[in-house]
Amino acid sequence: MKKRTIIIFVLLFCLLSACAFGAKTLAKDEAASSQPPTQAPTETAAPTPTATPTGPKPVIIDTDMAVDDWGAILYLLQNKNADVLGISLVGDGEATCVPGVDNILRLVSIAEHAPIPVACANPKPLAGNNTFPGEWRSSVNAFFRKSELSRAENTATTDNSVEMMKDLLMTSPEQVTFLITGPTTNVAQLLEDYLEVKEKIAHFYIMGGAVNTAGNMGEGSTAEWNFYIDPAADNIVLGAGIPVTLGSLDYTDYFPLDNYYYEKMMLRHDSPAADFLFGYEEANSWRRNSGNYLWDQSTAVMMMNESMAKYKPARMCVVEEGENEGAIIQDSGCPEHRYGSSGNKTEVFEEYWQVINREK
Numbered sequence: 001m002k003k004r005t006i007i008i009f010v011l012l013f014c015l016l017s018a019c020a021f022g023a024k025t026l027a028k029d030e031a032a033s034s035q036p037p038t039q040a041p042t043e044t045a046a047p048t049p050t051a052t053p054t055g056p057k058p059v060i061i062d063t064d065m066a067v068d069d070w071g072a073i074l075y076l077l078q079n080k081n082a083d084v085l086g087i088s089l090v091g092d093g094e095a096t097c098v099p100g101v102d103n104i105l106r107l108v109s110i111a112e113h114a115p116i117p118v119a120c121a122n123p124k125p126l127a128g129n130n131t132f133p134g135e136w137r138s139s140v141n142a143f144f145r146k147s148e149l150s151r152a153e154n155t156a157t158t159d160n161s162v163e164m165m166k167d168l169l170m171t172s173p174e175q176v177t178f179l180i181t182g183p184t185t186n187v188a189q190l191l192e193d194y195l196e197v198k199e200k201i202a203h204f205y206i207m208g209g210a211v212n213t214a215g216n217m218g219e220g221s222t223a224e225w226n227f228y229i230d231p232a233a234d235n236i237v238l239g240a241g242i243p244v245t246l247g248s249l250d251y252t253d254y255f256p257l258d259n260y261y262y263e264k265m266m267l268r269h270d271s272p273a274a275d276f277l278f279g280y281e282e283a284n285s286w287r288r289n290s291g292n293y294l295w296d297q298s299t300a301v302m303m304m305n306e307s308m309a310k311y312k313p314a315r316m317c318v319v320e321e322g323e324n325e326g327a328i329i330q331d332s333g334c335p336e337h338r339y340g341s342s343g344n345k346t347e348v349f350e351e352y353w354q355v356i357n358r359e360k
Helices: 002-033 067-077 097-110 134-142 161-171 185-193 195-200 225-229 231-238 259-267 272-283 295-304 345-356
Strands: 057-063 082-090 118-121 176-180 201-206 244-246 309-318 328-330 336-343
Touching (some): 057 295, 067 082, 067 272, 067 295, 067 345, 082 097, 082 161, 082 185, 097 118, 097 134, 118 185, 161 195, 185 195, 185 231, 195 201, 201 295, 225 231, 231 309, 259 345, 272 345, 295 336, 295 345
Parallel strands (some): 057 082, 057 176, 082 118, 201 244, 244 336
Antiparallel strands (some): 309 328, 309 336
């Protein structure tokens, strides 16, 4: 009897010990599961990489077809890294619609580029009545060697360049970069009328404005001509939530049209585009050292070669009326973008002229 009691006691002790051990283990496991892990899992799912375009950059040019625009357009049409989808003419710029479109088609022919759509819109600003001097407009409408140059085919399906740009954007498989070299009227209307295009636009490069330097509309000016014509449109573009880089006068003032450029062009003008541009400067020697700059050409080079410029950020709005109409103001309530602050004259011109002369 005593022996049986001892056996029963031992069995009960073992049973109670096992239960206690199991309870302690369970409590430990539950506590461990409620604590954050001390290190990240050794294997994690990598994020899906964003597709990076490997081909030429899709580009839309919005131009007012002044003389400096001619060089910028030819530079992009001949640039192997640019895919020019179409060219839009802004009708409140220096050229007017009918001769301006006609002259763009001649540039396409000079560049020996495949046919592309070309159209015009907005003969007046969205707001106000600012305009370029009449003699400027007559001069650029006349073009250069016009009777000698053939027109390329125009593949535009509409006469309105705002609608044309919308169609080009919505059918592009990639986001599109804009070069804007005149008043921003067309692009502002595009953004206002077709909200869906915003997600199709990668970046605006705009030749316009004077941020921390003097304007170019006369002594004491704080405004630049392109931004003066339609400042309401400028503010629409700056406020659209799309990245903007200004080829402002802060940057373009590094590239005066002087004897340096003329002599470099004179030495090398073998392609049709180079011969056309050199011929114009040779026939218009008054332009050298007269306050003309490579405004649009240097902005196009910046767009295709970002490392050739230095940049500064600024919160920028444009004055829409009054004495300083068209001037850029910097204020904490304005959208933040960047502007070119400096560039190397030799590097920028070499890049520009090598493409124009078909050396690369």
